Amino acid sequence: MSPPGDVARRHEGSPARDAAKPKLGSYRRHLLVCTGPRCTQNGESQALFDSLGDTFKAAGLDQGELRVKRTRVSCFAACKGGPVVCVQPDGVWYYNATPDNMRRIVDQHLVGGEPVEDLIFHRGPGLATNGGEGAPTGG
Ligand code: FES
Numbered sequence: 001m002s003p004p005g006d007v008a009r010r011h012e013g014s015p016a017r018d019a020a021k022p023k024l025g026s027y028r029r030h031l032l033v034c035t036g037p038r039c040t041q042n043g044e045s046q047a048l049f050d051s052l053g054d055t056f057k058a059a060g061l062d063q064g065e066l067r068v069k070r071t072r073v074s075c076f077a078a079c080k081g082g083p084v085v086c087v088q089p090d091g092v093w094y095y096n097a098t099p100d101n102m103r104r105i106v107d108q109h110l111v112g113g114e115p116v117e118d119l120i121f122h123r124g125p126g127l128a129t130n131g132g133e134g135a136p137t138g139g
Contacts, residue, residue: 031087032085034083046072082098084097094120
């Protein structure tokens with residue numbers, strides 16, 4: 001017995017044929033924020049994420065050349081010292097992103113382009129400007 005028409009058509013051609021193609025606005029950096037349960041115990045990571053819309057707007061990071069896209073993730077497998085955030089494509093991973101420290105990250109890194117060294121717990125893969133593991137060797 002043959003499958004119903006809809007099922008048979010799904011096996012012909014591209015599997016994404018009926019899917020709506022997503023769109024993203026352009027951005028300079030992508031800030032990933034872990035809001036999983038092990039980085040912080042009392043919702044500090046979610047509160048940080050929730051504050052970023054206003055923070056980015058105040059810093060001029062919500063649009064234009066320096067626009068930062070923000071995304072929640074459920075776990076980076078780092079799981080302590082949170083809030084934990086990652087700035088891509090720079091490959092810079094920050095811990096202890098308290099409100100005060102996040103202001104430093106915003107002002108110095110996301111606006112100024114210079115990573116906040118004392119808050120970094122990992123690098124890579126990243127771009128040449130920060131010395132990350134994925135940095136081109138030049139020459
Ligand atoms: S819960 Fe945040 S890195 Fe695992």
